[in-house]
Amino acid sequence: MTTRQALLAAALAHAVRGWPVFPLWPGSKTPAVPDSWERRATCDPDLIGRWWASRAFNVGLAVGPADLLVIDLDTPKPPHGRGAATSATSVTSQVNPVAVSDPVAVASATGPAGRHGRDVFVALCAEHGQPIPADTLIVATPSGGWHLYYRHPPGPALRNTKGGTARALGEAIDTRAHGGYVVAEGSVIGARAYTVVRDRPPAPLPGWLADVLRHLDRAAQSPPPGRPVAVPLAATDRRSAYLAAALAREADHVRAAPAGRRNAVLWGAAVALGQLVAGGDLTADTVADVLEQAAVGAGLRPHEARPTISSGLRRGAQRPRMVAS
Incomplete structure (x- = not known):
């Protein structure tokens, strides 16, 4: 099977699950459709076949229309001028899936180079007194990160969050929901593929995590009141x-x-x-x-x-x- 055929098969497999897909440029994370990728994403096998007829496009998965929420546990950011602390061939991507349920094993897998998003996620679960929700679909990224797939909870649509900002579950943790997409399993970047680490149907997003994300959404829409900004001018005339x-x-x-x-x-x-x-x-x-x-x-x-x-x-x-x- 050629690379193009394998990527077409991956796109069709996602569509069969009811997850709308769209093409990304070969070897990249960039949408290849000329306008709104979320509107163009589809489960239509005929259109998917035409899209992947001539090029080995990567597969973009429109998370919101798929009624999913994906938690992206990223690798530590490298120091200036150095390579990433983890890679698809490092211990990060080779951890046995069972280790996800063991906080000690997860935290120790990344070594001293920096905090992996998995470490931060383990700490977040512990802070809330909750078990690690690992019994779900997990996909390893080429850089050594993990995508945890969950079913979107009932209620208002949750939006994307970005690690390291005021709207984040924590350092090195992004979330993708309505208005977001992920590079799907089967895609290839730098000769390394997105691969399944734990093959499960996406579990429901735990209620406590949904509550945290809704709180972040509300805080973003209505910033907390604070002291008025001091104006360094005296009104003398x-x-x-x-x-x-x-x-x-x-x-x-x-x-x-x-x-x-x-x-x-x-x-x-x-x-x-x-x-x-x-x-x-x-x-x-x-x-x-x-x-x-x-x-x-x-x-x-x-x-x-x-x-x-x-x-x-x-x-x-x-x-x-x-x-x-």
């Missing part, structure tokens, strides 16, 4: 009072921005205040400090906020504005 109010107003807009709109609102605030910077009424440092405080209060990370602020200040500088004395 009408002009300075106007500038202080402008800073405070834009900071309030950023703090109140809903999930999915925070970067756009932050950019708009930086543009508006950047006009005053270009006019000589405010300094770029003052504006950047105030807006970064507000962005962090809204749930953005400093490294996410700073480029947006800089971009907005540059745009605002194209139309200088001065406050009348």
Whole structure:
């Protein structure tokens, strides 16, 4: 069987389970469809056959339409200039599936190079006093990570989360749900395949994990209240009072921005205040400090906020504005 035929067979096997699939470029994780991959994902064997007729496309699995939730336990990020701490040929990918139910075995499998997402997941389960939900479909990734497949719980659709951010189950743990996809079993990257580690039907997502993820969704939509951003300007006259109010107003807009709109609102605030910077009424440092405080209060990370602020200040500088004395 050729590589293309094997990938076609994998795509059809997933579709038979009712999991919509779509092509990824050969050897990659990038969608090969020209527009919305989630809308184009299908279980139609005829369309799948046409897609895989000429190329060895990898297989993308649309997680939301499949009514799944996938927990991605990633490998430790390598230090700058060095290779990954684990690989598909390391002990990480060769751990016996039974070891997943043994926290000690799982934690010791990765060695001292860094915390694997499995270690973090074990600790998360222990923190909540829950057993490790390992009796489910598990797929090993070429880099040494694991994908744990679960059935999506009843109720509102859960969204993706990203490890290392404010919306995460923990370091090196991503989740894929509605709006997300995974590279499916059978796909190949760097001559290494996504392979089944534990062959089980996806288990229901444990209720406690669903509760944690719903809490993360609610927190993202409504950031917790905090102290107002300190505006480093004294309102000693009408002009300075106007500038202080402008800073405070834009900071309030950023703090109140809903999930999915925070970067756009932050950019708009930086543009508006950047006009005053270009006019000589405010300094770029003052504006950047105030807006970064507000962005962090809204749930953005400093490294996410700073480029947006800089971009907005540059745009605002194209139309200088001065406050009348």
